[in-house]
Amino acid sequence: MISLTEVSKDYSEKVTIGPVTTQIEAGGITALVGPNGAGKSTILTMIGRLLDIDSGQITVAGHDVVNTPSKAIAKILSVLRQENHFVTRLTVRQLVGFGRYPHSRGRLTLGDEKYISEAIDFLDLTDLENRYLDQLSGGQRQRAYVAMVLAQNTDYVLLDEPLNNLDMQHAVQMMQQLRRAADELGRTVVIVLHDINFAARYSDKILAMKDGQVVQHGTPEEIMTDEILSEIFNTEVSVIDAPGGPLAVYY
Amino acid sequence: MTKQTTEQTEQAGSAAQRRTPPLPGRRDPSDPQAIPTTAAGPSGENPGAASAPESPAAQRRSGPLTDRKHLRTYVLVMSLLGLLAVGFTLAVIFYSNPTEFGSEGWWVILQMRSESLLTIAVVALCHTMATIAFQTAVNNRIITPGIMGFGSLYTAIQTGFVYVFGMAGVTMLVGVPQFFLQMAVMMLVATVLYTWLLSGKFSNIHIMLLVGVVLGGTLGSLSNFMQRMLTPSEFDVLTARLFGNISNARAEYLPYAIPIALAVTAVLWLWGPRLNALSLGRTAATNLGLNHKREVIKILALVSILISMATALVGPMMFLGFLTVMLAYQCADTYSHRLLFPMGFLFGYTILTGSYFILRHVWDAGGAVTVIVELIGGIAFLIFLLRKGRL
Numbered sequence: 152m153i154s155l156t157e158v159s160k161d162y163s164e165k166v167t168i169g170p171v172t173t174q175i176e177a178g179g180i181t182a183l184v185g186p187n188g189a190g191k192s193t194i195l196t197m198i199g200r201l202l203d204i205d206s207g208q209i210t211v212a213g214h215d216v217v218n219t220p221s222k223a224i225a226k227i228l229s230v231l232r233q234e235n236h237f238v239t240r241l242t243v244r245q246l247v248g249f250g251r252y253p254h255s256r257g258r259l260t261l262g263d264e265k266y267i268s269e270a271i272d273f274l275d276l277t278d279l280e281n282r283y284l285d286q287l288s289g290g291q292r293q294r295a296y297v298a299m300v301l302a303q304n305t306d307y308v309l310l311d312e313p314l315n316n317l318d319m320q321h322a323v324q325m326m327q328q329l330r331r332a333a334d335e336l337g338r339t340v341v342i343v344l345h346d347i348n349f350a351a352r353y354s355d356k357i358l359a360m361k362d363g364q365v366v367q368h369g370t371p372e373e374i375m376t377d378e379i380l381s382e383i384f385n386t387e388v389s390v391i392d393a394p395g396g397p398l399a400v401y402y
Numbered sequence: 403m404t405k406q407t408t409e410q411t412e413q414a415g416s417a418a419q420r421r422t423p424p425l426p427g428r429r430d431p432s433d434p435q436a437i438p439t440t441a442a443g444p445s446g447e448n449p450g451a452a453s454a455p456e457s458p459a460a461q462r463r464s465g466p467l468t469d470r471k472h473l474r475t476y477v478l479v480m481s482l483l484g485l486l487a488v489g490f491t492l493a494v495i496f497y498s499n500p501t502e503f504g505s506e507g508w509w510v511i512l513q514m515r516s517e518s519l520l521t522i523a524v525v526a527l528c529h530t531m532a533t534i535a536f537q538t539a540v541n542n543r544i545i546t547p548g549i550m551g552f553g554s555l556y557t558a559i560q561t562g563f564v565y566v567f568g569m570a571g572v573t574m575l576v577g578v579p580q581f582f583l584q585m586a587v588m589m590l591v592a593t594v595l596y597t598w599l600l601s602g603k604f605s606n607i608h609i610m611l612l613v614g615v616v617l618g619g620t621l622g623s624l625s626n627f628m629q630r631m632l633t634p635s636e637f638d639v640l641t642a643r644l645f646g647n648i649s650n651a652r653a654e655y656l657p658y659a660i661p662i663a664l665a666v667t668a669v670l671w672l673w674g675p676r677l678n679a680l681s682l683g684r685t686a687a688t689n690l691g692l693n694h695k696r697e698v699i700k701i702l703a704l705v706s707i708l709i710s711m712a713t714a715l716v717g718p719m720m721f722l723g724f725l726t727v728m729l730a731y732q733c734a735d736t737y738s739h740r741l742l743f744p745m746g747f748l749f750g751y752t753i754l755t756g757s758y759f760i761l762r763h764v765w766d767a768g769g770a771v772t773v774i775v776e777l778i779g780g781i782a783f784l785i786f787l788l789r790k791g792r793l
Contacts, residue, residue: 257675
């Protein structure tokens with residue numbers, strides 16, 4: 152379980168995220184949704200200890216993310232940012248191999264190789280594993296990054312807008328693969344999403360943020376109503392019943 | 403197919419680097435990790451992963467060299483550089499010794515030339531290790547310690563001494579305690595400055611580069627200003643000191659410089675895997691469990707030791723590190739620091755000994771080695787920058 156107690160981040164006098172107090176249950180997919188600047192990524196990166204917390208406390212599976220050694224956190228939690236640019240040329244397999252670093256400290260054992268191969272296969276990158284990242288399309292590259300955090304084999308996986316720059320097909324594939332990671336591998340996936348319909352279709356819980364505060368936290372069924380969505384996104388939204396679940400229409 | 407991972411070759415240490423790494427497709431029976439007893443995986447793993455589909459992938463291997471061709475290129479470049487290095491070394495030592503073979507003078511000349519070669523080796527080692535480590539720490543392959551104003555700092559310290567103490571200042575700067583003092587000053591200033599720049603709000607490569615250039619310019623003009631006030635004779639002596647010069651290197655520092663350089667190299671070598679992870683950048687490195695800020699500060703401290711030592715030996719060299727390291731990145735094309743370090747060093751050593759030999763024995767201009775290497779390095783830097791088109 153991830154629990155946040157009075158967590159806040161001050162960017163300036165006027166722009167403050169939080170204080171946020173909430174709990175994200177272990178297991179399943181939790182989607183963070185909300186308008187731009189609501190603080191979704193801020194919260195996610197603070198949980199992933201990529202951003203310093205100005206006040207409050209975050210614990211992941213009982214470990215305080217600030218005080219626990221980074222080394223230990225890396226075996227519990229993995230986090231992926233939107234922007235990933237590496238100065239080194241890496242193949243897919245080399246990149247995914249880095250995911251084993253917290254366990255192997257750079258010495259890959261046969262056990263590590265097994266995890267690497269599994270993560271690569273899991274994201275359908277088997278045929279591409281020896282290709283360099285700069286030879287891949289955006290969607291394939293995004294999958295390689297996700298494979299890297301899956302190979303890290305942590306209970307908690309935090310992803311910051313992994314659907315960015317993905318077309319329809321690859322976005323759906325990515326969400327299906329994350330769903331499988333949650334169901335088959337028992338990972339707890341926390342994901343920042345822009346598209347409320349993706350959140351509704353694939354996540355177990357939706358955590359909606361607005362102006363630095365958590366405004367809604369519940370199952371997709373609870374969140375997917377005209378009033379709540381219109382309120383969160385400051386836009387007229389109507390929810391209709393579609394095959395596969397409720398669908399928000401806002402165009 | 404069982405691919406011999408080159409990560410394992412890395413563990414074998416530097417000796418194995420020079421030898422041919424085991425070929426992919428062949429299993430080294432002496433390698434304990436090749437025995438599949440470790441296949442159970444590390445304990446304490448997420449049990450959920452066990453339910454992942456079993457794949458034949460257990461045989462697939464990952465390493466810093468992707469395939470046979472990559473390995474062959476690496477070995478080929480290393481052997482070629484090794485041969486050239488040995489060739490230039492022998493050429494520098496034995497070519498055109500004017501005295502009679504075996505006579506006393508012959509041995510004296512031999513010793514002087516060996517000292518120059520040792521200096522070259524130390525300088526090449528310092529610049530290469532420092533530049534690779536620095537570029538990994540700041541996650542950028544363009545800026546180098548030289549470009550970030552280390553050289554100007556050295557010039558400013560030297561000029562300041564001569565300015566304040568006159569002719570006596572020149573002699574004050576020569577000597578072993580002064581060597582260490584100067585190293586300590588540079589280390590302190592550089593570590594504090596770059597730590598400050600890299601932490602907090604300034605963790606931005608453009609600002610760092612700008613500050614480095616401006617700092618270099620400011621210190622440069624400060625030195626220039628002081629130099630104008632010197633008497634011609636003081637200025638003359640100072641200029642001789644400031645020009646990087648391998649033939650006229652301060653060999654009395656070598657007994658101290660060599661062990662320090664080797665110790666720092668050993669530490670960086672041990673940190674190889676950590677540097678590999680750091681080269682992924684702050685976010686990814688933190689995700690992998692590294693305390694990014696602490697690691698960067700540690701690396702910068704080591705880098706400033708190496709650079710200040712090399713500078714104290716032969717004067718400032720701005721582009722040597724950039725040149726050797728760029729060539730090593732191009733030819734090795736790998737993330738593994740334990741493969742990059744030896745290649746970068748061999749490039750640096752070969753370039754320096756080669757130009758030393760040619761300039762000294764062919765064109766009779768031994769003093770100009772560092773100038774020429776800097777010229778080539780500067781041109782390479784410009785070409786690289788223009789071709790890449792961004793920082």
